[in-house]
Amino acid sequence: MYDWFNSKKAAQLAAFFCDKQGGSIPVLKLVKLIYLADRQFMAECGLPITNDHHVSMEHGPVNSLTYDLIGGSIETDDWSDLISVRNGHDVSLSRQLTEDDDDELSDAEIDVMIGVWDRFGHMNKYDVRDWTHKNCPEWEDPQGSSSPIPIERTLRFLAVESPDEFAKRTVVHREFRAAISEIEENIANKSW
16 A cells, blocks of 8 residues: 555545445446546645545546555455445445544535436436546546546646646655655654
8 A cells, every 4th residue: 555545535425426325336437426526626726635646547547546545455443444345336435424523624625526426326326337437537547457546637628727847746745645654653663
């Protein structure tokens, strides 16, 4: 796992959409809603919510590390605390959410997530997927594989002013997050 990736924040984002769906949600719909929330936050603030890598996959754009958490190919306690192991094509909350289960998310991020749910929550998984195919030009069909979506490309399609500068901010943000993680680990291990 990358130090700059906040798996707790990704879990809280996933839990938000699971909860809105009634506690269980199709994986395809979840990964699209997470991507769309990240994308919208980038449009408004220039940075993704999850700090995740975005990739083009057969069914559209995806947050790569979050997708790996959903699929179980990587595991964290933060994720399993909120999200159960994938069951077929669905994931569910592992427990009832409390008001503290969104403590990693800012008010602005939650507002974007609410907006994404209000816009796409009523759609089924295939409708959301099809919407991303038609309306997210940064996605390119990888012909059965996956390919990276550079953040600059997404920012250009979102008409964000100075996309290269905002992409550099993402790199700096990741470096800052990695440094904070290292400090937290050193404090926890008392190796300072």
